[in-house]
Amino acid sequence: MNKLLIWYGELITGKKLIKRGLLFLTPGMLWLILFLVLPGLILVVVSFAGRGAYGELVWEFGLGNYKRLIGYGIFGWTPDYLLILWRSVWVAVVTTALSVLLSYPLCFYIARKPPRTRYLWLTIVIIPFWTNMVIRTYAWFLILAPDMPLAKLAAFFKFIAPGMPLYPSAFAVYLGMISMFLPFVALPLFSSIERLDWTLVEAAQDLYASNTRVFMHAILPQTLPGLSVGIILTLVPAMGMFVVPDLLGGAKYMLVGNLIQQQFGTSRDWAFGAAISMGLMVLTMFSLYLYKRRNKDIDLL
Amino acid sequence: MRKINLLVSITAICTMVFLYIPLLSVAFFSVNDTKYGMVWKGFTLDWYLKLFQNEMILHAAWNTLVLAIVSTIVSTLLGTILAIGMDRFPWPRKMNTTLDLILHLPVIIPDIIFAAAMVVAFGFLRALSSMFEPGLLNMIIAHITFQTAFVALVVRSRLVSIGKEVEEAARDLYADTTYLLLKVTLPLLMPGIVAGAMLAFTLSLDDFVISFFTAGPDSVTLPLYIYAAVRRVVTPQIHALSTLVLMVTIIMVICMERFTRKVNIK
Numbered sequence: 001m002n003k004l005l006i007w008y009g010e011l012i013t014g015k016k017l018i019k020r021g022l023l024f025l026t027p028g029m030l031w032l033i034l035f036l037v038l039p040g041l042i043l044v045v046v047s048f049a050g051r052g053a054y055g056e057l058v059w060e061f062g063l064g065n066y067k068r069l070i071g072y073g074i075f076g077w078t079p080d081y082l083l084i085l086w087r088s089v090w091v092a093v094v095t096t097a098l099s100v101l102l103s104y105p106l107c108f109y110i111a112r113k114p115p116r117t118r119y120l121w122l123t124i125v126i127i128p129f130w131t132n133m134v135i136r137t138y139a140w141f142l143i144l145a146p147d148m149p150l151a152k153l154a155a156f157f158k159f160i161a162p163g164m165p166l167y168p169s170a171f172a173v174y175l176g177m178i179s180m181f182l183p184f185v186a187l188p189l190f191s192s193i194e195r196l197d198w199t200l201v202e203a204a205q206d207l208y209a210s211n212t213r214v215f216m217h218a219i220l221p222q223t224l225p226g227l228s229v230g231i232i233l234t235l236v237p238a239m240g241m242f243v244v245p246d247l248l249g250g251a252k253y254m255l256v257g258n259l260i261q262q263q264f265g266t267s268r269d270w271a272f273g274a275a276i277s278m279g280l281m282v283l284t285m286f287s288l289y290l291y292k293r294r295n296k297d298i299d300l301l
Numbered sequence: 302m303r304k305i306n307l308l309v310s311i312t313a314i315c316t317m318v319f320l321y322i323p324l325l326s327v328a329f330f331s332v333n334d335t336k337y338g339m340v341w342k343g344f345t346l347d348w349y350l351k352l353f354q355n356e357m358i359l360h361a362a363w364n365t366l367v368l369a370i371v372s373t374i375v376s377t378l379l380g381t382i383l384a385i386g387m388d389r390f391p392w393p394r395k396m397n398t399t400l401d402l403i404l405h406l407p408v409i410i411p412d413i414i415f416a417a418a419m420v421v422a423f424g425f426l427r428a429l430s431s432m433f434e435p436g437l438l439n440m441i442i443a444h445i446t447f448q449t450a451f452v453a454l455v456v457r458s459r460l461v462s463i464g465k466e467v468e469e470a471a472r473d474l475y476a477d478t479t480y481l482l483l484k485v486t487l488p489l490l491m492p493g494i495v496a497g498a499m500l501a502f503t504l505s506l507d508d509f510v511i512s513f514f515t516a517g518p519d520s521v522t523l524p525l526y527i528y529a530a531v532r533r534v535v536t537p538q539i540h541a542l543s544t545l546v547l548m549v550t551i552i553m554v555i556c557m558e559r560f561t562r563k564v565n566i567k
Contacts, residue, residue: 005391007391008389008465008468008469008472009465009468009469009470009471009472009473010472010478014391017390017391018390020390020478021386021389021390021391021392022386023386024382024383024385024386024389024390025383025386025387025390025400026386027379027382027383028379028380028382028383028386028449028453029383029386029400029403031379031445031446031449032383032403032404032446032449032450033403035419035422035442035443035445035446036403036406036407036415036418036446036447036450037403037406038422039418039419039421039422040406040418042418042421042422042425043414043417043418043421046421057424102312102316102319103316105308105309105310105312105313105316106312106313106316106317108309108313109309109310109313109314110313119558119562123554123555123558124317124321125317125320126554126558127550127551127554128320128321128324130503130507130550130553130554131324131507131546131547131550132506132507132509132523132524132527132543132546132550133507133509134509134524134527134528134531135324135327135524135527135543135546135547136323136324138527138528138531138535138539138543139323139324139326139327139543140323141531141535142323142326142327142330142339142535143322143323143326145339147339147340148339178319179319179320179323182316182319182320183320211305236409236410236411237411237412239411240411240412240413240414242413242510243509243510243528247528247531247532257411257413260413260414260417261413261513261514264417264420264514270420270421270424273417274417274421277413277414277417277418280411280413280414281410281414284409284410284411284414288409
């Protein structure tokens with residue numbers, strides 16, 4: 001270890017270099033370990049603890065919280081929590097799929113614009129990406145209000161009673177989720193579509209490929225890097241989404257994010273909240289694992 | 302092919318309308334001269350003026366700003382030093398993967414899990430010191446944590462793209478470590494640091510979930526205020542506040558775009 005070596009043009013002993021390196025690493029890493037890794041580990045431990053009569057933590061370790069999560073309560077088995085978990089995955093998958101479906105035309109449209117105006121269009125997609133999600137979610141209140149055409153139309157077809165807003169409902173949650181996450185797919189996808197080699201598309205067309213085959217064989221493989229980043233950037237946060245189902249779904253369409261918030265808020269059951277978080281974590285890790293297996297050499301960020 | 306082009310254009314434009322209609326209607330109703338209902342009653346800026354008389358909103362704006370500025374400064378410092386420490390030293394492979402994993406944690410885990418972990422951790426810290434009652438300090442600590450990771454990632458990618466040649470040349474010309482760091486590495490790194498800081502600042506302004514879990518009664522920020530307000534009733538005043546926040550966002554996005562494009566052209 002203590003041999004002389006040349007590192008970035010400097011003749012230095014290994015020991016000295018390591019010492020200097022640790023000096024640089026320590027402040028940031030100490031912070032991250034103290035406030036990220038350690039709290040994460042504590043959350044794991046707490047998920048095995050119990051809840052006292054006043055909402056305090058009780059240090060009797062057991063699998064009780066997890067049993068409750070998969071449905072075993074005092075009154076036998078109910079699928080309530082599993083249903084919410086399943087619904088969260090389902091909403092995330094549908095949101096991702098529809099966002100991808102809408103992102104392709106959007107990206108093609110922007111990519112075809114001349115370079116001068118192209119970045120203006122791109123900025124138009126970026127602005128919602130950075131807009132606060134509370135504002136973007138509650139903005140749907142206005143669109144879905146009883147006086148607005150959408151609610152009147154729904155009332156006309158007897159989906160809802162006249163004079164009622166279209167929220168809270170599953171429909172509102174989907175609208176909110178897609179408008180929330182569409183830019184998450186569109187932006188990485190655009191960086192791939194911008195570099196698309198159109199000669200391949202033309203070659204496919206010259207060889208009389210149908211439109212579907214042109215897309216599957218000439219466009220999709222080329223845009224896969226951007227697409228898969230977009231999918232993972234949508235799927236993972238969509239599963240843990242809390243604001244959209246809270247404001248637009250209410251008690252009618254609860255997702256796992258709301259369930260976690262409830263435990264840390266009104267229910268004051270930290271241990272159960274921690275266990276649900278672990279459940280969400282497992283779902284996240286599973287989707288990341290699927291992603292990693294398919295895209296070995298694509299990096300996030 | 303013509304047909305497909307038309308279809309693409311129509312879908313694209315409809316998608317943009319879909320993205321913007323909610324935001325535009327917020328802006329539209331923020332200048333509507335009526336307190337209730339969705340009917341146009343004439344143009345007014347009253348709701349904007351009333352914002353500046355509302356003690357609570359001013360306090361929330363102040364909190365938002367303090368939180369964003371303090372956490373951005375600390376996280377930019379921590380993140381930059383951390384990035385240099387990770388990239389410029391011969392760490393063994395295993396250690397590199399571990400450091401990399403820790404850095405990516407805030408990026409990949411859903412923020413609600415991070416928020417839950419913060420609640421529990423601060424719950425334990427409260428037993429040690431009353432400093433950790435829910436409030437601004439907790440929020441600042443939580444924000445610094447995820448911002449540091451983002452800053453370090455941005456700065457590190459800049460470090461990688463700089464390469465080692467310039468620094469080697471400086472060493473050959475007898476630059477010592479301090480001189481090298483201050484006069485060579487940091488100036489080269491500046492665009493990355495500024496980009497990281499801007500990212501951290503916007504992330505902090507934008508954050509709702511983590512603030513929601515760690516805030517106390519006295520440390521309400523603008524997103525928290527808007528959330529609490531719309532859960533009760535939606536008023537034109539909230540529309541006005543949201544429109545102002547939206548305008549700030551637009552200005553920041555344009556600045557960020559300008560900045561990154563200029564750096565890329567260089």
